[in-house]
Amino acid sequence: MKIGAIPETPLEWLALKLGLVPEPIVDTHAAMLLARTVMAGAELGVFDALAKGPLGVEAVATACGAAPGPTGLLMEALAACGYLRRRGGGFALTGRSRKWLLADAPASVRDKLLLQVIEWRWLEELEAFVRTGLPLEFHDAISAAELDLYHRGMRALAQVAGGEVARRTPVRRGATLMLDIGGSHGHYAAELCRRHPGLSAEVMDLPEAVEAAAPILAREGLGQRVVHRAGDATTADLGSERYDLVLMSNLAHHLDDGQNRDLAERVARALKPGGAFVIQEPARAEPSGRAGWAPALLGLYFALQSRPGVRTWTVAEMAGWQAAAGLRPRRAKPLLTAPGWVQQAAIRY
Numbered sequence: 016m017k018i019g020a021i022p023e024t025p026l027e028w029l030a031l032k033l034g035l036v037p038e039p040i041v042d043t044h045a046a047m048l049l050a051r052t053v054m055a056g057a058e059l060g061v062f063d064a065l066a067k068g069p070l071g072v073e074a075v076a077t078a079c080g081a082a083p084g085p086t087g088l089l090m091e092a093l094a095a096c097g098y099l100r101r102r103g104g105g106f107a108l109t110g111r112s113r114k115w116l117l118a119d120a121p122a123s124v125r126d127k128l129l130l131q132v133i134e135w136r137w138l139e140e141l142e143a144f145v146r147t148g149l150p151l152e153f154h155d156a157i158s159a160a161e162l163d164l165y166h167r168g169m170r171a172l173a174q175v176a177g178g179e180v181a182r183r184t185p186v187r188r189g190a191t192l193m194l195d196i197g198g199s200h201g202h203y204a205a206e207l208c209r210r211h212p213g214l215s216a217e218v219m220d221l222p223e224a225v226e227a228a229a230p231i232l233a234r235e236g237l238g239q240r241v242v243h244r245a246g247d248a249t250t251a252d253l254g255s256e257r258y259d260l261v262l263m264s265n266l267a268h269h270l271d272d273g274q275n276r277d278l279a280e281r282v283a284r285a286l287k288p289g290g291a292f293v294i295q296e297p298a299r300a301e302p303s304g305r306a307g308w309a310p311a312l313l314g315l316y317f318a319l320q321s322r323p324g325v326r327t328w329t330v331a332e333m334a335g336w337q338a339a340a341g342l343r344p345r346r347a348k349p350l351l352t353a354p355g356w357v358q359q360a361a362i363r364y
C-alpha cells in the first residue's frame with residue numbers, strides 16, 4: 016500500500032507522465048497538509064459534529080468551539096479530499112468518515128488520529144535521530160495522558176485487524192489458555208476468546224501499561240476470561256507447558272535481537288505440546304528483497320521511537336528465534352487488514 020501523486024484531470028495526468036510534476040513536493044507538502052487536515056477534523060470534533068446529519072459551517076464551528084472562518088476552510092479542504100461532501104448549504108459525512116472517524120463507530124480509528132498529534136512531535140526528531148543514532152525511548156518519557164491515548168490508539172488499530180487475527184491465528188482444538196505478550200488493550204485476546212469459547216487469556220504488559228489499559232480491556236465485557244497480568248516480557252517467568260497459544264503482537268520491534276531470542280526460549284517452554292507461538296509484526300524486507308512502503312517507513316519510525324539496538328525484523332529473523340527455541344516455524348502470512356504486517360507462527364511439537 017502506498018500513497019502518491021494521483022492526477023485529478025487529464026491535463027494533470029499528462030503533466031505527471033511528462034515528468035513536469037514535482038513529485039517530492041506531492042510526497043511531502045501535499046501528504047503533510049492532507050495528514051494534518053484530516054487529523055484536525057478528528058481532533059476538533061468536526062466529524063462527530065456531523066454524526067446526526069448535515070450542518071452548516073456556523074453550526075459545526077459552534078459545536079467544536081472553533082472560529083467559523085477557519086472552520087469553513089477546514090471543511091472545504093476535507094470535502095475536496097473526500098472526507099466531507101457538500102449538502103445543501105452545508106456539509107455531510109462521506110462513507111469513509113462515517114465508517115472510520117466517528118468516535119462511536121464500530122470500526123473507528125479516531126483515537127489513532129488523536130495519537131498521531133503526539134507522533135507528529137516525535138517525527139520532528141527524525142533528522143536528529145539519523146545524525147546521532149539516539150532514539151527517543153518514548154516509553155520512558157511519555158506522560159500519563161499520552162500513555163492513555165497511546166493504548167487507545169493501539170486499540171483502534173486492533174479493532175480493524177481483530178476479526179482477521181482471530182480467524183487466522185492457529186488455535187488447536189480444545190485450547191484452554193493463551194498468553195498475549197505486550198497485549199495492552201487485550202483486544203486480540205478478546206477476539207480469540209470470542210471465537211474459541213473454551214479459551215481464556217492472560218494479557219501481559221508492563222505495570223504502568225496495565226494501569227492505563229485496564230479500562231479499555233474492561234469494556235470488552237469478558238470479565239475473568241481475559242485478564243491483565245503485570246510483567247516485563249524481557250524477564251518474566253512464563254512457566255512450563257501452561258499455554259496453548261502465545262501471541263506477541265507489535266512487541267518484537269521494541270526488543271533487541273538478544274531479548275527476542277531469550278523470550279522465544281521462555282515462550283517455547285511455556286507452550287503445551289501442539290501449542291503455537293505467533294509473532295505479529297510489520298516485516299522488514301530481507302536484505303536482497305523488495306521493501307514495501309509501509310514496512311520500510313515503519314521500520315525507520317519504530318527505530319526512532321524506541322531504544323538503541325531495536326528495529327523491525329525480517330521474517331527470517333523472527334522464524335530464526337522460533338527455530339532456535341526448538342519450535343517449528345510455519346510460512347508467514349500477510350494480514351489484509353494491516354498492510355505490511357505478517358503473522359509468523361511456529362508450533363511446539
Ligand SMILES: C[S@@+](CC[C@H](N)C(=O)[O-])C[C@H]1O[C@@H](n2cnc3c(N)ncnc32)[C@H](O)[C@@H]1O
Nearest residue numbers: 169173197198199220221224247248249264265
Ligand atoms: C505497539 S504496542 C502493541 C499493543 C498490542 N499488542 C497491539 O498489537 O495492538 C506495544 C506494547 O508492548 C508493551 N511493552 C513494551 N515493552 C514491554 C516489555 N518489556 N514487557 C511487556 N510489555 C511491553 C507496551 O507497553 C505496549 O503495550
